Amino acid sequence: MELANVRSLTITGGRNKYGRAEDQTLTCRAGDITCIVGPTGSGKSRFLADIESLAQGDTVTGRRVLINGSPVDPSVVRATGQKLVAQLSQQMNFIVDLSAEEFLMLHAESRISPDPDGIVRAILAAANDLSGEKFTGNVSVTQLSGGQSRALMIADTALLSPSPIVLIDEIENAGVDRRRALELLVQKEKITFIATHDPVLALMGSRRLWFRDGGIAGIIVPDENERESAAYVREIDEQWARWRETIRTGGLLHAGPDPDLHHTD
Amino acid sequence: MRLITVAGPPSSGKTAVILHLVQAAQAEGVRAGVAKFDCISSDDGEIYRRAQIPVCTGLSGGLCPDHFFVANIEDCVAWGKREGFDLLVTESAGLCCRCSPHLRGITAVCVIDVLSGINTPKKIGPMLRLADIVVVTKGDIVSQAEREVFAFRVSRANPRAGIVMVNGLTGQGITNLMRYFREIPDMKSFEGSELRFAMPAALCSYCLGETRVGTTYQIGNVRHMEFPRKEGEEP
Ligand SMILES: Nc1ncnc2c1ncn2[C@@H]1O[C@H](COP(=O)(O)OP(=O)(O)OP(=O)(O)O)[C@@H](O)[C@H]1O
Ligand SMILES: Nc1nc2c(ncn2[C@@H]2O[C@H](COP(=O)(O)OP(=O)(O)O)[C@@H](O)[C@H]2O)c(=O)[nH]1
Ligand SMILES: [Mg+2]
Ligand SMILES: [Mg+2]
Numbered sequence: 001m002e003l004a005n006v007r008s009l010t011i012t013g014g015r016n017k018y019g020r021a022e023d024q025t026l027t028c029r030a031g032d033i034t035c036i037v038g039p040t041g042s043g044k045s046r047f048l049a050d051i052e053s054l055a056q057g058d059t060v061t062g063r064r065v066l067i068n069g070s071p072v073d074p075s076v077v078r079a080t081g082q083k084l085v086a087q088l089s090q091q092m093n094f095i096v097d098l099s100a101e102e103f104l105m106l107h108a109e110s111r112i113s114p115d116p117d118g119i120v121r122a123i124l125a126a127a128n129d130l131s132g133e134k135f136t137g138n139v140s141v142t143q144l145s146g147g148q149s150r151a152l153m154i155a156d157t158a159l160l161s162p163s164p165i166v167l168i169d170e171i172e173n174a175g176v177d178r179r180r181a182l183e184l185l186v187q188k189e190k191i192t193f194i195a196t197h198d199p200v201l202a203l204m205g206s207r208r209l210w211f212r213d214g215g216i217a218g219i220i221v222p223d224e225n226e227r228e229s230a231a232y233v234r235e236i237d238e239q240w241a242r243w244r245e246t247i248r249t250g251g252l253l254h255a256g257p258d259p260d261l262h263h264t265d
Numbered sequence: 266m267r268l269i270t271v272a273g274p275p276s277s278g279k280t281a282v283i284l285h286l287v288q289a290a291q292a293e294g295v296r297a298g299v300a301k302f303d304c305i306s307s308d309d310g311e312i313y314r315r316a317q318i319p320v321c322t323g324l325s326g327g328l329c330p331d332h333f334f335v336a337n338i339e340d341c342v343a344w345g346k347r348e349g350f351d352l353l354v355t356e357s358a359g360l361c362c363r364c365s366p367h368l369r370g371i372t373a374v375c376v377i378d379v380l381s382g383i384n385t386p387k388k389i390g391p392m393l394r395l396a397d398i399v400v401v402t403k404g405d406i407v408s409q410a411e412r413e414v415f416a417f418r419v420s421r422a423n424p425r426a427g428i429v430m431v432n433g434l435t436g437q438g439i440t441n442l443m444r445y446f447r448e449i450p451d452m453k454s455f456e457g458s459e460l461r462f463a464m465p466a467a468l469c470s471y472c473l474g475e476t477r478v479g480t481t482y483q484i485g486n487v488r489h490m491e492f493p494r495k496e497g498e499e500p
Contacts (some may be wrong), residue, residue, distance in 0.1 A: 045435075051438035078427065078444050086409045094408050096383060106383070107410045110417035149408075156410045163409075 014062030038211030086163035096142035101137030106220030126155035145177015273376030278402035281433030302357035365392035
């Protein structure tokens with residue numbers, strides 16, 4: 001199976017923590033963003049792990065993962081399993097002692113990229129587009145700020161990683177333009193899953209899986225009303241960003257319900 | 266009984282991986298035990314016991330740990346058979362990167378962590394180059410790109426091996442490792458079994474307990490380093 005030919009992923013339900021059947025089947029296609037919500041311990045990470053290992057009824061949940069609508073041959077599961085899924089989480093850091101450019105070149109070489117220079121330039125440009133603070137290719141990856149390294153990881157995953165599936169466990173970092181980051185993944189036709197407690201991110205998906213007791217308790221599709229609400233939540237989020245910026249740039253914040261105080265610019 | 270040899274640098278996550286692996290195997294009804302090899306001391310025996318996994322520990326003390334391993338592996342297997350195990354896992358630290366405890370015909374696993382750096386796969390030697398499965402741990406704290414570069418370098422050092430990413434803390438990835446292990450055949454006997462890689466050609470005065478420094482005291486298999494020379498300088 002070629003990784004590039006992965007057009008859809010289907011997950012058939014297993015059982016929840018109490019052994020009750022999880023009566024859900026879900027198909028996600030290239031370019032889809034699916035959000036995963038639910039309380040602590042409700043099984044969100046377990047669900048992502050099932051996708052990562054291409055569960056074939058052989059994990060604790062009994063779920064099965066189909067690719068392009070068909071079961072995956074066991075030998076393929078073993079050989080391709082690792083490369084199918086790229087993961088990004090808040091606790092991941094760069095540890096290699098190289099500049100951003102040197103490291104990206106190394107990654108491009110390992111991918112046997114036909115145009116390593118071009119792809120490295122494209123990743124740096126995309127990362128700068130996502131990051132609040134700009135950086136050049138000469139800076140060591142271990143010196144990047146939290147926001148910059150998150151931005152570089154997302155750009156690199158979108159543009160250079162071969163994996164058609166991207167799993168994101170909480171990227172709440174204020175230094176990254178999350179909307180643009182998701183747009184980039186969609187544009188590169190990744191099948192994306194995001195586990196999050198952040199309403200802004202949760203509302204960016206085309207669907208939400210709601211977890212409870214280790215199983216999918218509901219698949220929530222935004223209605224017209226929620227789409228409008230999402231726009232409102234985004235406005236508030238942008239307002240937050242402006243307040244943050246005011247404080248970051250040494251300003252005094254005059255904001256509040258009193259209309260006289262509403263002049264941040 | 267099936268036998269698996271697990272080796273890897275200190276603190277690479279061998280114990281963490283074996284714990285998850287044995288628990289996954291136990292959940293499938295497999296009776297499993299661990300034989301732990303170390304040099305000076307080891308706390309792993311206690312860790313396995315606490316997880317209710319039967320364990321025996323061998324400390325090589327003043328002997329070369331890998332020589333100690335081959336000299337004792339048969340007795341370990343006999344112990345495992347007496348205990349009625351279906352699966353025996355050996356854990357040993359690869360300390361000098363020159364040796365490897367892997368045996369022909371016995372599934373060999375090397376555990377290595379991504380934090381050890383991208384040049385490590387080519388430095389590790391036969392323990393990694395001759396393994397059947399390379400388990401890569403600690404991927405949870407580095408970037409996707411570093412995981413990919415690391416896995417690529419492992420596959421360059423050992424193109425035959427299956428590479429499995431495992432998170433030693435959560436056990437994520439064990440599902441994949443179990444898919445390899447379910448296919449391991451039963452070992453028949455040790456008759457005619459062989460190391461995959463010869464142990465170092467040692468036997469110098471220091472092997473025999475010499476402690477004094479200086480050429481006068483060096484007998485046997487001794488080799489001296491070469492140093493860069495200025496032009497025209499006599500060796
Ligand atoms: N269907 C299931 N059957 C059995 N065990 C399950 C099932 N789903 C989840 N679990 C187990 O429940 C525990 C908690 O699940 P998990 O770590 O996935 O929660 P989470 O939603 O990611 O929580 P958090 O928000 O705290 O990260 C794990 O040990 C997981 O393996
Ligand atoms: N973050 C992280 N830590 C790990 C992982 N695997 C093992 N560790 C930790 O690394 C340390 C050494 O692990 P251990 O299994 O004792 O290594 P051993 O000496 O090779 O047996 C322990 O503190 C483990 O908890 C992993 O995948 N991720
Ligand atoms: Mg979680
Ligand atoms: Mg150990």
